Amino acid sequence: ISLMRVERVVDDEIEETTAPEPEPPPVSPFALHFSPRGEPLATPFAAELAAAGERHDLNPRLLAAVVGAESGFRPRVTSPKGARGLMQLMPATARRFGVAPAELFDPARNLEAGARYLRWLLDRYEDRLHLALAAYNAGEGAVDRHGGIPPYRETRRYVRRVYELFGIDSGR
DSSP, rough: OOOGOOOOTTTTBBBBOSSSEEEEEEOOOOHHHTTTTSSSOOSSTTHHHHHHHHHOOOHHHHHHHHHHHHTTTTTTTTTSSSOOOTBBBOHHHHHHHOOOOTTTSSHHHHHHHHHHHHHHHHHTTEEEEEEHHHHHHHHHHHHHHHHHSSSHHHHHHHHHHHHHTOOOOOOO
16 A cells, blocks of 8 residues: 555554453343333433434434444534544445435434444344444444454444443443
């Protein structure tokens, strides 16, 4: 690869340990799915989270945990890598799930694409939340290549953070 194509080098992105990340305890599929009897959220964008959760059969608390970990509920934030909005979606991912990149700062549209993507990942990984979250953060290819949570420090912290915000012990 030409040095002209290198944008930056990130030190310590991959954990040096060869030990695989311990798999978190399984999360009940009932906890992942939408329930009309669930307690109302006391977060910003609660109505939008509940609507997206119902449309895509996702627990709104799980969506809120992802939003909390991704953007801290700030709808206009952009990451250094170019991810945008509440659920920190890359423009290509948003397009893949039916939302134009120009709409990513609209909370309802961002939640729509993010919820569709998360539902797709949960279906792909058979409701194994840790794998779906790792893929949401690092990409499906990285999860598949590593046969589980990739050895990326950021991804491992991210999975633990979402579990914490969701109110589930990640086992660590």
